[in-house]
Amino acid sequence: METALADAVAGGNPDLEYVRGMAAGDESALRGLYAAYGRRLYAYALRLAGDAAVAEEALQDSLLAAWNGAGRFRGDAGVLTWLLGIVHHQALNAVRRKRLPAADLEAAAEVKDEASLPAERAEAADRRRALAACLRQLPREQQAALTLVFFEGLTLAEVAQVCGCPVGTVKSRLSAAKTHLRRALAAVGLEAEDLV
Amino acid sequence: MKCDELADLLPFYAAGALDAERHRAVADHVAGCAACRAELALWTDVGAAVLATDEALPAPSPAVLSGALRLARQTDPGLLARAWQLLVAQVPLVRRELWTSSALVLIIGWVAAVVVGADRGPAFVELLAPLVAVSGVAMIYGPENDPALELALATPTSPRQVLLARLVLVFGYDLALALAATLGLAAVMPTGPLQAIILGWLGPMTFLSSLALVLSLRIGASGAAAIVSALWLSRCLVRGGIVVIRLAPGWIEMDALAGAYEGLWANPAALFALALALVAVGLWLVSRQEHYLPRGGEIG
Numbered sequence: 001m002e003t004a005l006a007d008a009v010a011g012g013n014p015d016l017e018y019v020r021g022m023a024a025g026d027e028s029a030l031r032g033l034y035a036a037y038g039r040r041l042y043a044y045a046l047r048l049a050g051d052a053a054v055a056e057e058a059l060q061d062s063l064l065a066a067w068n069g070a071g072r073f074r075g076d077a078g079v080l081t082w083l084l085g086i087v088h089h090q091a092l093n094a095v096r097r098k099r100l101p102a103a104d105l106e107a108a109a110e111v112k113d114e115a116s117l118p119a120e121r122a123e124a125a126d127r128r129r130a131l132a133a134c135l136r137q138l139p140r141e142q143q144a145a146l147t148l149v150f151f152e153g154l155t156l157a158e159v160a161q162v163c164g165c166p167v168g169t170v171k172s173r174l175s176a177a178k179t180h181l182r183r184a185l186a187a188v189g190l191e192a193e194d195l196v
Numbered sequence: 197m198k199c200d201e202l203a204d205l206l207p208f209y210a211a212g213a214l215d216a217e218r219h220r221a222v223a224d225h226v227a228g229c230a231a232c233r234a235e236l237a238l239w240t241d242v243g244a245a246v247l248a249t250d251e252a253l254p255a256p257s258p259a260v261l262s263g264a265l266r267l268a269r270q271t272d273p274g275l276l277a278r279a280w281q282l283l284v285a286q287v288p289l290v291r292r293e294l295w296t297s298s299a300l301v302l303i304i305g306w307v308a309a310v311v312v313g314a315d316r317g318p319a320f321v322e323l324l325a326p327l328v329a330v331s332g333v334a335m336i337y338g339p340e341n342d343p344a345l346e347l348a349l350a351t352p353t354s355p356r357q358v359l360l361a362r363l364v365l366v367f368g369y370d371l372a373l374a375l376a377a378t379l380g381l382a383a384v385m386p387t388g389p390l391q392a393i394i395l396g397w398l399g400p401m402t403f404l405s406s407l408a409l410v411l412s413l414r415i416g417a418s419g420a421a422a423i424v425s426a427l428w429l430s431r432c433l434v435r436g437g438i439v440v441i442r443l444a445p446g447w448i449e450m451d452a453l454a455g456a457y458e459g460l461w462a463n464p465a466a467l468f469a470l471a472l473a474l475v476a477v478g479l480w481l482v483s484r485q486e487h488y489l490p491r492g493g494e495i496g
Contacts, residue, residue, distance in 0.1 A: 030261075031265075038255075038260070056256050059260050060260045060263045060267070063260070063268075064267045068268075149246075150211050156213075182238065
C-alpha cells in the first residue's frame with residue numbers, strides 16, 4: 001500500500017502531489033486537479049445524471065468529497081479512477097435526490113427510433129452521427145460505462161472500481177450497450193454489417 | 197483465444213486500454229476472424245462516436261469550482277479533526293508487528309502476574325509496561341522502520357507533526373495496554389490501591405519512552421531501545437537489592453545513593469517534566485534533521 005504511493009511519488013506523479021496538497025488544505029492543489037480533470041469528471045457526471053444542472057451539482061459535491069477525503073487516499077488506485085469513483089457515487093446520489101428517473105437497464109431495452117435518424121439512408125460519413133444519436137438513447141449507466149472506456153480510457157478493472165460493481169456487471173453493461181446500438185441502427189435501416 | 201472470450205476485450209482493444217500481451221492476442225485473432233473483425237469495427241465506431249460526443253460536451257460552469265472551494269472552507273474539519281486524520285493516516289505507516297508484539301508481551305506479563313499472585317504480581321506489570329512502550333516508541337521514526345518515511349517527508353505535513361502523531365499513537369496504544377493489564381489484574385486479585393500501581397509504571401513509562409524517542413533519532417531504534425531498557429532494568433535490579441551500589445564506600449552512604457536513585461523513579465511529577473523536555477528536544481531534532489530533505493515540489 002505504502003509502496004504503491006511511494007512508487008507513484010518517486011515517479012513524479014503530479015496528480016499525487018495535488019492529492020497530498022489537498023490533504024494539507026492547499027486550495028491551489030484542488031484548482032490544479034480541477035484544471036487537469038474537471039472536464040472529464042463533468043462528462044462522466046453528465047452521462048450518469050443526464051442533466052447539466054444535476055451533473056454540476058454532483059461535480060461540486062465530488063470536489064468537496066475529494067477535498068475532505070484526500071487524506072485517506074492511499075494510492076492503490078489511480079487518482080483519476082479515485083475521482084471518477086467519487087463522481088459516480090455523487091451523481092447517482094444527486095439523481096436519487098432529484099427523483100430523476102434512475103438509469104434502468106431493463107426499462108431501456110427498447111431504444112426508441114423516432115429521434116435517431118432522418119429517414120434517408122445515412123452515408124458512410126454519417127454513421128458516427130447516427131451512432132451518436134443512438135448513444136443518447138442508451139440507459140445512463142451504459143452511456144457512463146462507454147464514457148469510462150472510450151473517453152476516460154480506463155481498463156476493465158478500473159471501470160469496475162469506479163462503478164463499485166463486479167467486472168462481470170461492466171461486461172454485461174457494455175454488451176447490452178452494443179446490442180442496443182446495433183438494434184437501434186437496424187431500426188433506422190443501418191445494419192451493423194454496414195458499419196464494417 | 198476463442199471468439200466469446202474475446203468479445204469482452206474488444207471495446208478495451210478499440211480504446212487502446214489493453215496490456216501489450218492481450219493487445220497482441222486480440223490483434224492476432226481478429227486478423228483471422230471475420231466475425232470478430234465486424235464486432236471490432238462496431239466498437240471502433242462506437243468509440244469514435246463516444247469521443248466525439250463527450251468532447252463536444254459543454255464545460256462545467258466556473259461556479260462549480262468556486263462553490264466547492266467555498267464549501268470546503270465552511271466545512272473545514274477544524275484542528276481536532278485534522279489531528280485525528282493525521283493520527284489515522286499514521287496507523288498503516290507504523291510497523292505492523294509493533295501492535296501485536298506489544299499486546300503479546302503484556303498479556304504474557306499479565307498471565308505471569310496472575311500465576312505469582314497478589315504479592316509480586318503487580319510488579320510484573322510495573323516492570324513490563326515501560327519496556328513495551330520503550331521498544332515501541334524507539335521504532336516510530338526513521339528510515340530503518342518506515343519505508344514510506346521519505347514519502348511522508350515529501351508531503352506538506354511537517355516531520356514534527358508526523359513524529360508527534362506517531363508518538364501519540366504508539367504511546368497511547370501502550371498506555372491503553374498497560375491500563376488494561378492493571379485493571380485486568382485488579383479484577384482477579386486484591387492488588388491494593390490502583391492509583392499507586394498505575395503511577396508506579398506511568399511515570400517511568402513516560403520518561404523512558406521520550407528518552408528512547410530522542411535516542412532513536414540519534415543512534416537508531418535498536419540502540420535506543422537497548423540503552424533505555426538497560427536503564428530501566430538497572431532501577432529494578434537496584435530496587436530489588438539484586439545489585440547493590442558500591443561507590444566509594446564510606447564517602448557516600450550506599451543506602452542514600454540507592455534511595456536517591458529510587459526516589460527519582462518514584463517521583464512521577466519529575467519524570468513527566470523530564471519527559472516533556474525530552475519530547476521537545478526530539479521535535480527540535482527531527483525538524484533539524486529533515487530540513488535538508490527535498491520538499492513536495494522538488495520530488496521527481
